[in-house]
Amino acid sequence: MKKHLASRIVTLSVCFLAAGLATGCASWRDTGAGKLVSKLDVPDGVPWKSKKPRSGTPRRMVVTWTDTVKQQAGVDAERGFGGRIFFYDASESEPIAVEGQLVVYAFDESDRLPTDNQPDKRYVFPPEQLALHEGDSELGVSYSVWLPWDKVSGKQTDVSLIARFESLHGGALVMSEQNRVRLPGQLTAPDKVQVAGHTSASEAASGSAVQYAGYTTTVEYEQPADGKQAPAAGMESTTIKLPARGKDR
CATH class of the missing domain: 1.20.5 (Single alpha-helices involved in coiled-coils or other helix-helix interfaces)
Incomplete structure (x- = not known):
């Protein structure tokens, strides 16, 4: 009991x-x-976990450039440009992820004639390579790229950069504002200044080839031989009108 x-x-x-x-x-x-x-929906609801960026078709891009130097063991140091690119759609609310090809045109401003609209170098990032440059930032999703110019022993050079993006999902071409960046270097004597786009006979004879930028540390580019060379097969020729020297945006 x-x-x-x-x-x-x-x-x-x-x-x-x-x-x-x-x-x-x-x-x-x-x-x-x-x-x-x-x-909270653990683990997806963890507040500090980054959410997947919104993707879409951009209508505008914002680009910031700075002069940088890349150093690698056993290789001569290179100077060039480091860029961060943000894409925005019609909502303009926050940066978006994109799918498409990015091309950056570089114009050497050393005595460039106002009528000279041909780029000195062109850097191409195909869609599959551009995706590898995607990253996060305080402002949202962005794309960081490196554009090599020449060895650090080069002369002081002012270069104008213009980026163009073509989406895989249609829409209009998106162009960036012109940005002018100075690469520090040796000062050239006045009697040694050459007009941008001028090449020696040997350089003209050697020709040039379009090479694609990759995810490797070396980004490759196209360098026209005479400023009027026809593009290689498979590449699109684009002429960009630039403002006269000294009238940077």
Whole structure:
């Protein structure tokens, strides 16, 4: 009899404890902390986990450039341009991820004639390669690229950069504003200054080839031999009108 009574007491105690816990949990869920936790879908709901960026077809791009130097063991140091690119759609709310080809045109401003609209170098990032340059930033998804120019022993050079993007999903071509960047270097004597686009006979005879930028540390580019060379097979020829020297945007 005593054993049966003790068993009943234990059973009732467990029931009361379970009811109390249920009531307590319900009360705790009504608190601010409880409501916050209820909104979390672990692990996807972890607040510090980065969300997948929104993708779309851009209508505008914003590009920032800076002069940089790349150094590698056993290889001569190169100077060039480091760029960060943000794409925006019609909503303009935040940067978006994109799919398409990026081309950056570089114009050497060393005595460039106002009528000279041909780029000195062209850097091509095909869609599959551009995707590898995608990264996150404080402002949102962005694309970081490196454009080599020449060895660090080169002369001081002012270069204008214009980026063009063509989406795989249609839409209009997106062009960036012209950005002018100065590469520090040796000052050239006035009698040694050459007009941009001029090449020696040997350079003209050697020709040039279009090479594609990759995810490797070396980004390759096209360098026209005379400023009017026809593009290689498979490449699109684009002429960009630039403002006169000294009238940078």
